[in-house]
Amino acid sequence: MRPSRVAGAAFAGLVLAAPVSADTLRDALLKAYETNPTITGQRANLRAVDENVPIARANGLPSVSATGGYTENVLVPNPSTSNTLSNPARLAQGTTQLSVPVFQGGAVRNAVRGAETRVEAGQAQLRGTEAQLFTSVVGAYMDVIRDEAIVGLNGQNVRVLEVNLNASRDRFQVGDLTRTDVAQSEARLAQARAQLQSAEAQLISSRENYIRFVGDAPTDLQPPPPLPNLPKSPADAVAEALRENPTLLAAGKQRDATRFDIDVARASRLPRLNVVVGGNYFNYLGALGAGTNIKPGQSGQSANVGLALTVPLFQGGRPAAQVRQAEALRSQAIENVTAAERQVIAQTRSAFAVYRSSQQVIASAETAVSANKLSLEGVRAENSVGTRTILDILNAEQELLNSQVTLVTARRDAYVAGFALLAAMGDAEARDLNLEGASLYDPTLNYKRVRNRFNDFGGDGEPDAVATSTAGTPAQDATVRRPLDPVLESGVDRSPALTTGASAPSRQ
Structure with missing residues (x-):
């Protein structure tokens, strides 16, 4: 079984386990595959490219x-007999x-071969469009999950700091704290509220971006399935990408087609x-x-x-100019292949590096979250006996929040980079992800339908829009109904009983 097929099975398995009202990553990919204007427009463009074959062949038919x-x-002069x-x-x-x-000097034959090669290039480019779209959908999906978690964490932090501020004011009233302690609590709460506002704005932006790619508003996004069989080294990833990356394959086909263009230009002299x-x-x-x-x-x-x-005896230099032009365009196509190869190699290695780095960040962030929980618990306990200040508690709270945000961000980055790596390797297209909820678009069917047609009368009719409009979707808000991941819950009692500090060592 190819790694891509295993990935498809993972996506299929996830949808079976998710609640009926929830959205899975596979659901989002399927909606985008069926209704996103980028991919439906590319399909229409490929159908137009298909027609170049019968157009080229028509020049060789009676x-x-x-x-x-x-x-x-x-007016007839002199109506005589003559x-x-x-x-x-x-x-x-x-x-x-x-x-x-x-x-025809080989012009028709080479024009047809060139058109057929460009059809193959268009089909590879459609595969590349699918992979790029799916990568964008995965990024938008994970952005929403990340930003919902960050909003939840910041909301939790605001609530905790509100409790801290109330407790600080009460302790100030009984003389246990100074006005400075209260001011520090007020300042940290104001900062936390500002961070919450920024996080909510980012969540709204991510949800709107999700609508842009998928066509529907996100509801209850479920955790994504694992990405199986990722390469073990950058060399393995690059080797697979150079064989299967659709953008690189499309550039190669475009280069091959220009060889026939030169022969077509030369035929004009025959x-x-x-x-x-x-x-x-x-x-x-x-x-x-x-x-x-x-x-x-x-x-x-x-x-x-x-x-x-x-x-042809003399055509004013037109044939030679056309040959030189075709040769220059072939040179450009050759260079485009090299440029595409460089881009693919860079994307593959970058995605691999980001994925590996994010995995390490996740491990470090999980350790930091656990350590910061213990630290916060200890600081609060020490504060209750007077050995720690309110500022120490506020700093511990902020450090815990920072490590939690780092963790959810690293999880998002690792998954998106892993999927981008699969896309660069040519393993993140519709055929690889088991999107069998709807019939997959087969670009060869239209090509087979039109390639041998020679009827002058006919057409496919006035086209209708395939992609869905998002004008009717409501404006998104920052409401988060998803509970926080248990790993992100602090598990620390953040509302301890008030104390006057009379038993603190500093008061003895």
């Missing part, structure tokens, strides 16, 4: 044309011609041969010989068969 006309001579025969008063005629290309079959019909509508005693035939037809050979 063509039939028909022309007709009617002429009325309103004039009426040479200048009849009216004439109706029609001509048909069949032209069959026999030799002779062209067509078989031509024509027919002609005329009718003088009784006007031939009018006013004379001569009554010749009033209609007739003719036919011709022949060869039409076009030999």
Whole structure:
């Protein structure tokens, strides 16, 4: 089983265990896959690229044309017999011609091959668009989870500092604390409230960004499934990315297509041969010989068969310029492949480094959270006997909050970097994630449908919007209904009984 298939199984398993009213990461990916305008627009663009194949092939197929006309001579000099025969008063005629290309210098063949190669490039680019979209969805999903946790932590901190402030004021009234202690509590509470406001604004922004990618507002986002079978080293990740990254594959196909463009440009210097079959019909509508005693035939037809050979002798330098232009564009395409390769390597290594670093940050942050909980508990206990100040408690509270925020941020960064790593390796597309809730879009079906069509009449009809509008979604707020992760709960009694400090060592 490929790692991507295991990832798909993990995503599928998560949705089975989640509550009915909750949103899972797989749900978000599926909604984006079906309704996001970025991917639906890219599909439409690929369908347009598909049509370049029958357009190129049409230049090598027979063509039939028909022309007709009617002429009325309103002024005829000297209506003599000779004039009426040479200048009849009216004439109706029609001509048909069949032209069959026999030799085009290879222009048609190479144009078709180039168009087919660009279709393959477009299909790879669609895969890349899927991976980029899914990476953005995962980032938006994890941003909401992170920011909900940060809002919850800051809200918890504000409530704790409010209790601290009330306790400080009560202790000040009984002479156990000074006015400085109360002022420190007031200042720290004001700062905490400002941090809460900033966190709430960031949460609203993340929720709106989620709507932008997914199309619906987030409700109860469930924890994401684990990312399985990530590479063990940057070298392994880069090797896989160079083989499977869709953006790099698309650049390679674009480069290959330019080889055919050069041959098409060179073909414009070669002779062209067509078989031509024509027919002609005329009718003088009784006007031939009018006013004379001569009554010749009033209609007739003719036919011709022949060869039409076009030999370019001088075209003002156009063919050479077109060849040089095609060669320069091929050079650009070659350089684009190198640029894409560099980008893929950098993205892969960066994602691997961020993932590994975030894993280490998570371990350190978990240790820091546990240590800060013990520290806060000890500082509060020591304060109750007068060996610690209110400022020590406030600092311990802030250090615990900082370590908790670091932990939830590192969790988000690790997951997003891990998914970005899978995307860079070509393992984060719809086919890899088991999004079987709806039929997956198969770009080859449209190509097979249109590639051999030669009917001049037809179309797919006026297109309708596929992506959904988000104008009707309500403005988001910063309400958090999700309980904090138990790991983030402090477990510290933050509202100890008041004490006058009479038994403190400093008072003995």
